[in-house]
Amino acid sequence: MDSCLIFSGNSNYQLAEKIAKYLNKELSPINIYRFKDGEICVKIEANIRGKDVFIIQSTCPPVNENLMELLIILDALKRASPRRITAVIPYYGYARQDRKDQPRVPITAKLVANILVTAGADRILTMDLHAPQIQGFFDIPVDHLFAAPVMIKYLREKKFKKPVIVAPDVGSVKMARAFAKRLPAELAIVDKRRDAPDKVEMIHVIGDVKNCEAIIVDDIISTGNTMIEAAQALIKNGATQVYGSCTHAVLAENTIEKFKNSLFSEVIITDTIPHSNLPSIFTILTVSELLGEAIKRIHLEDTVSSLFI
Numbered sequence: 347m348d349s350c351l352i353f354s355g356n357s358n359y360q361l362a363e364k365i366a367k368y369l370n371k372e373l374s375p376i377n378i379y380r381f382k383d384g385e386i387c388v389k390i391e392a393n394i395r396g397k398d399v400f401i402i403q404s405t406c407p408p409v410n411e412n413l414m415e416l417l418i419i420l421d422a423l424k425r426a427s428p429r430r431i432t433a434v435i436p437y438y439g440y441a442r443q444d445r446k447d448q449p450r451v452p453i454t455a456k457l458v459a460n461i462l463v464t465a466g467a468d469r470i471l472t473m474d475l476h477a478p479q480i481q482g483f484f485d486i487p488v489d490h491l492f493a494a495p496v497m498i499k500y501l502r503e504k505k506f507k508k509p510v511i512v513a514p515d516v517g518s519v520k521m522a523r524a525f526a527k528r529l530p531a532e533l534a535i536v537d538k539r540r541d542a543p544d545k546v547e548m549i550h551v552i553g554d555v556k557n558c559e560a561i562i563v564d565d566i567i568s569t570g571n572t573m574i575e576a577a578q579a580l581i582k583n584g585a586t587q588v589y590g591s592c593t594h595a596v597l598a599e600n601t602i603e604k605f606k607n608s609l610f611s612e613v614i615i616t617d618t619i620p621h622s623n624l625p626s627i628f629t630i631l632t633v634s635e636l637l638g639e640a641i642k643r644i645h646l647e648d649t650v651s652s653l654f655i
Contacts, residue, residue: 347371349429350645351394355403355419357412358620361436362402364634369642378415386415388422398645399428400471402637405439405458406619407596413439413458417465424466432644433467434637436618437594441476442566459483471640473618473633474565474593489650491640493593493616494521496631498528500614501561501591510534510558510585512551514576518564525563525591534560536576556584566594567615570601570608577609587611594618595628602628 351374354362366373375391401423403416416433423431443454455477462470463486470488475481481488501509509531513522515538526533534553560580562573567590577588588610595615605613606625614629615621621630636653643650 347642347645349396350398350400350641351392351428352641353390353399353401353419353423355401355412355415357406357415358402358404358436358618360620361404361617361632361634361637364617364632365402365434365638365641368635368638376419378419386411386418388415388418390422390426394423394426394428397428398430398432399423400432400434400641400645402434402436404437404618404620405435406437406594407598409439417461420462420465420467430468431466432469432471432641433462434471434641436473436633436637438472438475438480441480444477444480455480456483469644471637471644473637476565489640489644491633491636491653492524493618493631493633493636494524494528496616496633496636497563497591497593497614498525500629500631501525501529501589506531506559506561508558510553510555510560512536512553512555512560512562512576512580514538514562514564514572521565522563525561531561532558534580536562536579538572538575551579551583555580558585559587559589560585561589561591563591565592566596567592567601567613568596568598570597570604573610573613574604574608581609590614593633595621597621 352366353374353376377389379387401419405413440454440458473491474493481490511522511526511531511533513519513535534555536551537549562576573590580588590610590613593616616631616633640650
């Protein structure tokens with residue numbers, strides 16, 4: 347691993363430190379500062395010529411600041427003649443705009459993919475893309491990891507008596523099925539109708555949740571409306587307890603307060619997005635070992651496929 351260098355942007359420095367610790371390495375020095383007018387400037391403080399370079403940066407809120415910082419770091423790295431640059435993006439922002447579902451709207455996930463490649467990325471390592479087909483937007487290799495192994499290990503330790511995995515909408519069924527198969531548990535689906543981008547009206551629960559511990563699994567919690575409405579529907583249908591599980595806790599606006607006053611017994615999230623001083627209802631699991639192992643295997647040209655579970 348001597349020829350492998352790991353850098354971090356400002357978006358999730360704590361996760362980057364955990365990844366480096368797993369790999370028994372120090373984060374390589376990088377100077378990121380602002381001009382008086384707010385423009386970002388970057389200086390790489392290590393010799394990277396011929397090295398295998400990894401830059402860790404989530405494009406989480408403030409998404410535009412963090413994305414621009416990542417692009418400028420990539421450009422600085424590219425101009426310093428490394429052997430390869432891998433952008434490690436634990437949370438890939440703008441992933442929800444992945445198709446034209448209305449007239450005259452952008453496909454922003456594709457735009458961001460194009461910009462990352464142009465900026466200098468030779469490879470992408472990311473986790474739980476909102477839409478898996480985003481991998482196809484890149485003309486460079488993409489390693490797409492899942493937080494499921496970390497989540498499932500934690501859920502098994504809870505020793506539920508009668509668990510049921512719940513997909514809060516049709517789009518989450520594949521993820522929920524994978525959780526249910528490996529936990530193991532039964533599967534249920536909440537059928538919902540979205541009347542507006544941030545407004546959800548729940549219809550009914552498909553599957554038996556009576557006298558069960560319901561575990562709702564999703565990839566992102568932004569406003570929390572989907573999960574909270576699902577929890578209400580599950581309790582109404584006889585669930586004894588409701589747990590939430592998601593990889594990327596965006597937690598926009600007053601979402602934290604909404605969960606504090608919700609029917610959830612616990613909400614399990616990961617550290618792909620940094621958070622501090624969250625209420626006790628939230629449990630944060632780290633994905634540092636998963637990402638660290640992927641970085642190690644990529645550097646050593648070893649198989650990464652066993653991590654895609």
